[in-house]
Amino acid sequence: MLNKNDPDNAVLAMREAANRLIKRKEELWPLDELSVEGLSARYGKCEFVSIFDNAKLVAGVIVSFRKPDYWPSDIVDISSIYISKLSVTDAYIGQKISSKIVGEIELLYSDSYRFVRLDCDAKRPKLNNIYLDMDFNPIGYCLVHTVYPTNFYEKKIP
DSSP: OEESSOHHHHHHHHHHHHHHHHHTTOOOSOGGGOSHHHHHHHHOSEEEEEEEETTEEEEEEEEESSOOTTSOTTSOOOSEEEEEEEEEOGGGTTSOHHHHHHHHHHHHHTTTOSEEEEEEETTOHHHHHHHHHTTOEEEEEEEETTTEEEEEEEEEOO
16 A cells, blocks of 8 residues: 555655665665755655565655655756655565566656656666666666766656
8 A cells, every 4th residue: 555645654655775885895875864854955855665565564654745855957857756765664575576566656756747766876786687677668867966876767647
């Protein structure tokens, strides 16, 4: 079950994923940046989406409705939603749940938007391949803040 406005649970899933990455020495998001207030300020108009399997939290994700400031200026904002911090909880890792979540998000927003977009740390080939396997197309690359190598992807909403 997908819940469109559930910031507390969405952030809970993000913090669980961040802790998992920290334990594996693959830190991606500092825990102190993962709060409802901090993420709301950073992403502006957005929805915190949580996904549940019965009463068990499966994942959380941010869906925003404008191109993030750090995206390259030559990528035109055309009727797109932007997925950020797609985070699967420990109990559901390895179950290919991300593609199901993206599919549900596509359905949820298909009446109003033509594309789903996301970005990914270019130094994470496994994660980049997951997005490619989900039929996302690469549309750009840059060093975000002149430091972080980042790939940019989009997928047409069917």
